[in-house]
Amino acid sequence: TVRALHREGARVVAADVTTGAGEKLAAELGCTFSKLDVTSEQDWKHVVADIVAQHGSLDVLVNAAGVEGDMVHGTPESTSLAEWRRVMSVNLDGTFLGCREALPVMKRRGAGSIINISSTVAYIATPNSTAYGASKAGVMQLTKSVALHGSLEGHRVRCNSVHPGIIATRMIESISAQLAQFNNVAVDDVARASMSRIPFGEAGRPEDVAELILFLASDESRYITGSEFSIDGGWRLMGRPKPANK
Template identity: 45%
Template sequence: MARLNDKVALITGAATGIGLCTARLMIDEGAQVVITDRNVAAGEVSGDELGARSHFVQQDVCDEGSWNAVMEAVQDLHGRLDILVNNAGILSTEPFQDIEQTSLAQWQAIQSVNVEGVFLGCRAGVQAMKDSGGSIVNLSSVAGLVATPSLVAYGASKAAVRQLTKSVAIHCGQKKYRIRCNSVHPDPIRTDMGDELMGLKGYIDGPDIETNWQTARKRVPIGETGEPIDVAQCILFLASDESRHVTGSELVVDGGLTAA
């Protein structure tokens, strides 16, 4: 039997990358999926590619009002929500991000999407699922677990997601909402954001992005950086009933990077 039969999933920032890969996997496992993104052109193309079991809704996750509209769309389409993946995120808005060169504008832009967007998502998700139960999966990063001096704003935002996740999990547990909430922590993954990371000043600083990926691979104990599907499989597990006893946890998907 498919692992998400009869489930309805909402995935933010799913026009590309890890979110899109997760949407594909969840559809293969029997779910109906609503994807959102602020990139309308890419979102519409991805929605078409995903087919009849998907629906694209334009959304900027930082916009509080957008969450009401998205939840209404999910209810109108499917009458329920079982899974929320807070995936939308940004890495940077300027070439440098160490403590000496990070502008307040860059800091605030990153916190706005990566922290406020996930907070708004969790709040809306709890409201939507508190009577029926469900699973919330928040995308954090290895940068939320260990220091990454060239990613001071991004790392802080992802650490906030880790902590927020645990508070949501315990609140829902205490209230007997049957909503689980967990975070996922990938290493550099081959997506648009992964390429952006390889080009960020101060991160690896090799001659070009491909060489920087090779350097990144050598840092990973198993010798490979992850692919979107590696993260998507972990999100699928946390979204499915197979993880029914897992909440408030952090699933590290990094080939051993942070264990070393």
């Protein structure tokens, strides 16, 4: 996403809780990197204030930070309160804080675009990812509230949610490894089973998601707000198979 926005001429500020990869990418592209713990109010305040001080405005915010939690044993009965709070803190609280800090800056300019990364799991219930699914459904509803608020008093602060399905990322690799270990099968078997539920028959690429985000950040989407964008190769249309008892 950083590469796509930079390619189109945006002045990008990349932010992450860890510094290594982010600083390396920023140096490669010649953009700015800021350390940000999305669960920290103070971090958000500092990062947004620095952006305004350096660039004069904040036009686009992409809330992309997320953790998957336990996707194998995370049932409603087995999920600990600590795990629930950890997932909610990053996925939902972090998105809320980003929206809250960006809104007044964007409203002063009269316009802006906030893009919140949710998940196809916001629509499709899973028995073993209770916290993750609930957090991403929360992001979807938060997006609608922000969209309505951002349109009041003549402002054009848009807010939309993006719902990726199975995308070839480190998170999906981690989930596949968890499932393979739990079911005592090869990771390739998990991958084949996953692909069989996608009409397109393959995982998406991070670049696919980045191009959708780029559209929502641009003026080409000026009349779109409060909407949900699935990017899952049709996975949502297929639903999920009935879970096996184990």
